[in-house]
Amino acid sequence: MSIADRLLELDLILPTPPKPVAAYVPCVQSGQLIFVSGQLPFAGKELLAKGVVPSRIPLDQAQCAAQQCVLNGLAVVNDHLQGDLGKISRVVRIGVFVQSDSTFHDQALVANGASELLEKIFGTAGKHARAAVGVNALPLDAAVEIEFLFEIQQASA
């Protein structure tokens, strides 16, 4: 099944790729690696979740925000690959930053929102390495920021 079909089956629609909030680009490819800039949980022009987890944003909403970061990251890569997400051979790594109360230690559960969605979409190729940490502040007061590293198939000779 193609990734496009898989997204349909999961009832997922890729958003318009968010514009960087500043002077950088959404992603850069080097060889077979595509580095995607840190994505915030934008849904349209609004952030799905603003504030620290969990005192302002409960865990389940933070997980939804992490999923939205994934959709935005995929939208960026989809654009870069001119609509062919099937070129992705592996989700290599994600870096997850959760705006956290200092007493919150379930960043892994927040990040699972992203990790499980990637596996649902890409299957085995969606299994990735990950670093998930808490931070005291994120751009625009986002609850979550996630950056992505994808591998694409080697160009045939």
Next chain:
Amino acid sequence: MSIADRLLELDLILPTPPKPVAAYVPCVQSGQLIFVSGQLPFAGKELLAKGVVPSRIPLDQAQCAAQQCVLNGLAVVNDHLQGDLGKISRVVRIGVFVQSDSTFHDQALVANGASELLEKIFGTAGKHARAAVGVNALPLDAAVEIEFLFEIQQASA
């Protein structure tokens, strides 16, 4: 001297590779690069060091925790390489996150626990690029989290 012999000489025993605490995999290889997920200082099922540095975990214990993260990261790669750590041609980068009091600014000293151990084990090939920062919260209240990037030798043609 092989890496296995070097570990013996240093009296270091690689632990069982820790299972990811959530929905991701311990490491992903892309080309010659192996990205290892953020490692916590597990010793068996217990974390060696929980809480912020230094008010709950003093510097020397945080350094030991950083060393334990290295052993866990090596155990992951050793497993991936089917026991042949000699395939590693370079430790490329480590990312060190120290759960820190806001007044603590010796994250570099904590990270040295990891960096010096990598150099002891791998010699020149263990010299790596590094980013070390403080954060206000880490998964499971770990005092330290470290992710790793290794390079392996090019497969011979």
Next chain:
Amino acid sequence: MSIADRLLELDLILPTPPKPVAAYVPCVQSGQLIFVSGQLPFAGKELLAKGVVPSRIPLDQAQCAAQQCVLNGLAVVNDHLQGDLGKISRVVRIGVFVQSDSTFHDQALVANGASELLEKIFGTAGKHARAAVGVNALPLDAAVEIEFLFEIQQASA
């Protein structure tokens, strides 16, 4: 125009590459990728900006500090490339850590100090992917820390 000429035109002088503050190396090359260690805003032996943004370091000074991190990162790569920054084919990614008050959410503006300078120097090749986050503590109380990933041209056969 060469990068060296471009730096002259911009009145920028690369500093002596800062020595790592601990047991690691300034950068590591793997294939065409050069990973540069997290750079602090050293100007000579002093940090340009110490303390949290913005209560101790206002936004504009934090942006200057981010620019200084870029100069230091370029000095490191320049040294590695034996003075030929023209070998850089792309700035791939920067990771920006801003020591932040918990109520500060303009990390993207701080990081722009770095991003805009890279684009001024390298033009299109300077457009990079980026993750920018806030943290509660940084080594030596630096206001900003930035790590870099550069791509160099493929060696001709």
